[in-house]
Amino acid sequence: SSLGFExxxxxxxxxxxxYLELYSEPDLSxxxxxxxxxxxxxxxxxxxSDANTIKxxxxxxxxxxxxxxxxxxxxxxxxxxxxxxGSGNNAGDGYVLALLLTENNIACDILQVxxxxxxxGKYYFDVCVKxxxxxxxxxxxxxxxxxxxxxDCLFGTGFKGTPKLE
Numbered sequence: 001s002s003l004g005f006e007x008x009x010x011x012x013x014x015x016x017x018x019y020l021e022l023y024s025e026p027d028l029s030x031x032x033x034x035x036x037x038x039x040x041x042x043x044x045x046x047x048x049s050d051a052n053t054i055k056x057x058x059x060x061x062x063x064x065x066x067x068x069x070x071x072x073x074x075x076x077x078x079x080x081x082x083x084x085x086g087s088g089n090n091a092g093d094g095y096v097l098a099l100l101l102t103e104n105n106i107a108c109d110i111l112q113v114x115x116x117x118x119x120x121g122k123y124y125f126d127v128c129v130k131x132x133x134x135x136x137x138x139x140x141x142x143x144x145x146x147x148x149x150x151x152d153c154l155f156g157t158g159f160k161g162t163p164k165l166e
Contacts (some may be wrong), residue, residue: 011099028142034143037117043157050157060120064089068096069123071151072104078148084138087114094153098133099124109147110135113154 054060083098085091101108110128112135117125144150
């Protein structure tokens with residue numbers, strides 16, 4: 001799918017709590033008939049595009065910076081913001097986002113689900129730490145209620161398997 005949603009429930013989660021309150025049916029299948037996803041790019045095509053871009057002189061760090069900048073410029077931010085980061089390059093996009101939010105005086109925290117990093121992601125994480133951006137372990141978080149915006153920077157094209165609640 002173009003947005004990474006596998007079903008209408010995931011789409012509703014993406015739209016946020018206001019959508020769920022407005023359409024508070026426990027079964028959202030009624031909305032599925034009018035809603036269709038269009039696949040814009042395949043995982044394989046995205047991986048090949050990234051590899052080709054890097055091969056032709058744009059570094060992985062620059063691609064990460066561009067992704068984080070795109071996220072920053074294309075959302076309406078309601079602080080405080082939680083940026084939930086995994087271990088791969090999507091996490092790196094989130095670290096760039098944290099830097100841009102902080103530079104623009106938008107309060108944010110990084111919530112880490114892993115102590116692992118991609119090389120480029122580690123670079124931007126270290127910059128965040130130097131900038132004093134708070135990085136918390138997700139396992140120690142008991143509630144996300146204090147956050148007005150939550151950004152998912154967990155899974156990307158490198159993900160394999162089934163997501164687990166651990």
